[in-house]
Amino acid sequence: xxxxxxxxxxxxxxxxxxxxxxxxxxxxxxxxxxxxxxxxxxxxxxxxxxxxxxxxxxxxxxxxxxxxxxxxxxxxxxxxxxxxxxxxxxxxxxxxxxxxxxxxxxxxxxxxxxxxxxxxxxxxxxxxxxxxxxxxxxxxxxxxxxxxxxxxxxxxxxxxxxxxxxxxxxxxxxxxxxxxxxxxxxxxxxxxxxxxxxxxxxxxxxxxxxxxxxxxxxxxxxxxxxxxxxxxxxxxxxxxxxxxxxxxxxxxxxxxxxxxxxxxxxxxxxxxxxxxxxxxxxxxxxxxxxxxxxxxxxxxxxxxxxxxxxxxxxxxxxxxxxxxxxxxxx
Numbered sequence: 535x536x537x538x539x540x541x542x543x544x545x546x547x548x549x550x551x552x553x554x555x556x557x558x559x560x561x562x563x564x565x566x567x568x569x570x571x572x573x574x575x576x577x578x579x580x581x582x583x584x585x586x587x588x589x590x591x592x593x594x595x596x597x598x599x600x601x602x603x604x605x606x607x608x609x610x611x612x613x614x615x616x617x618x619x620x621x622x623x624x625x626x627x628x629x630x631x632x633x634x635x636x637x638x639x640x641x642x643x644x645x646x647x648x649x650x651x652x653x654x655x656x657x658x659x660x661x662x663x664x665x666x667x668x669x670x671x672x673x674x675x676x677x678x679x680x681x682x683x684x685x686x687x688x689x690x691x692x693x694x695x696x697x698x699x700x701x702x703x704x705x706x707x708x709x710x711x712x713x714x715x716x717x718x719x720x721x722x723x724x725x726x727x728x729x730x731x732x733x734x735x736x737x738x739x740x741x742x743x744x745x746x747x748x749x750x751x752x753x754x755x756x757x758x759x760x761x762x763x764x765x766x767x768x769x770x771x772x773x774x775x776x777x778x779x780x781x782x783x784x785x786x787x788x789x790x791x792x793x794x795x796x797x798x799x800x801x802x803x804x805x806x807x808x809x810x811x812x813x814x815x816x817x818x819x820x821x822x823x824x825x826x827x828x829x830x831x832x833x834x835x836x837x838x839x840x841x842x843x844x845x846x847x848x849x850x851x852x853x854x855x856x857x858x859x860x861x862x863x864x
Contacts, residue, residue, distance in 0.1 A: 535823050537858040540832060541602070541851045543822050548605035550686055551595040552714075553695035554705050555610030555635065556644035557621040558589035560845065562652040563659070579649060579659065586624045589646055591695035593807050593846045594729075597814035597836065598693075599628045600848035607631035607689070609681055610705050611674060617643035617664060634685050636677045641666040644703075655844075669702045678705060679713050686717050689724070691821050693813060694740075696730035711736055727817035729809065735768060741820070743775040743813055762786045773826040775833075777812060779805075783830040794830040797838040797861055807846035812837040815849075835861065 535543075567580035588596050591610055598606045608630060612618040614637050621643060625632045645664035650657045670678070686692050694714060698704030715738045718726045726740040734744045735752040744752060753760045756768060766774040766786045774786040782796040816833030820826060839857050840847035849857075 535819075535828070537832070537835070537854060540819055540822055541854060544602045544818060544851070545604045547603050547691060547818060547821060548607075548689045549595075549598045549603050549691040549693060549818070550607050550609060550634075550689040551591045551598070551693045551695055552609045552682060552686075552706070552710075553591040554644060554697040555591040555595075555608050555612065555621070555695075556589040556646060556697075557592070557617050557624065558587045558846065559617075559620070559645060559647045560585040560587070560650060561647055562650050564652050566653075581649075582652065586620045587846060588621060588624050588628065588630065589846065590644065590697040590810075591693075592621070592625065592630075593810040594693055594695050594814050595625070595630045596628050596846070597811045597840070597848045598818070599630050600850050601814065601818065601836070601854070602851050603818065605631070605689070607634055607685065609634040609636075609678070609685060611636045611638050611641065611670060611678065613637070613641045613643040613666070614639050615643055617645045621645075634681045636674055636681065638666070638670065638674045640671070641674075666703050667700065670705070670707060675707050675709055678707075679709050682710060682713050683717070687721060691725045691727065691817050692717070693817050694726070694728040694730070694737075695810070695813075696728065696733055699732045706730070706733070708736075711738075715739055725817055725821040727813060727820065729813045735765065737769055739770045741771055741773055741775070741826070742769050743777065743809075743816070745777045745779070745809065749776045762791060763789060775816065775826065775830055777809065779808075783812075783834060785826045785830050787826075792827050794827060794834060796834045797857070799838050799841055802841040804844050804847070805841050808837045808841050810846070811840040811849065 561581045561584040647662040649659040696706040776784040783794040785792040812833040815836030816829040819832035820829035839849040
């Protein structure tokens with residue numbers, strides 16, 4: 535399929551993003567308004583405007599929606615707080631369904647608050663994160679699994695965004711991984727695409743995408759040398775993807791590794807979210823073509839667009855057409 539063929543087919547697809555959905559709050563402060571509190575004498579940070587965007591798994595969903603996918607939804611866990619409301623507003627603005635979100639009354643909505651100096655556009659103060667550093671309660675985990683089993687069959691593509699790197703607090707639990715395995719076995723015509731920062735080796739019989747550091751760490755946790763094919767064999771799927779930033783992607787098959795070069799981008803603006811945009815593009819192309827190499831090429835194309843945007847960018851079909859024409863001329 536050509537790039538235009540893929541773009542033309544995207545409105546017919548549906549995609550569910552499962553995992554650690556969070557809120558990104560981009561808070562712009564004015565350093566000239568800094569003054570000490572009368573009570574504590576601690577200088578205030580004077581935020582004068584802010585933007586809110588879906589983050590983590592929400593970034594993947596935003597990329598899917600921007601590309602024109604017909605139906606996009608998220609499944610994750612949020613608190614019963616103002617950040618959950620802001621997140622749902624941000625999802626609504628991008629026509630992303632959120633009825634599958636599970637509300638944990640005792641937890642906080644996973645939120646990144648980024649403090650950006652309005653005078654120069656630089657994030658130069660410590661980020662303020664809202665986390666719930668404990669395992670999900672059993673009843674919340676049960677709700678997540680039940681909603682996955684109910685919602686996932688409605689979608690052509692299921693993307694698993696396993697962002698949590700610490701031992702507790704992640705939505706993608708052992709029970710959810712088991713449900714994902716059974717879903718993939720029962721619906722082999724669908725694409726299940728997993729992006730996992732710290733647990734890639736724990737998934738079974740699905741396509742797992744890791745960056746090279748994550749792949750090396752997964753091999754180490756299995757007490758073996760870095761061997762992409764052995765890792766793929768352990769996961770048990772016919773292919774695996776390992777990304778290398780500007781070095782492109784290794785598409786790992788049975789006893790074969792196919793390098794897929796990245797588009798050269800000499801001066802990227804912001805590489806934040808590049809992996810998420812790659813996953814969005816690659817998973818869709820894989821569903822349409824059935825070819826992981828073609829899928830990696832399309833994922834690279836999408837990532838080459840978003841790294842030229844500030845923050846966690848997203849590529850539109852028009853952006854993709856323009857970038858594809860430029861790539862053809864090079």
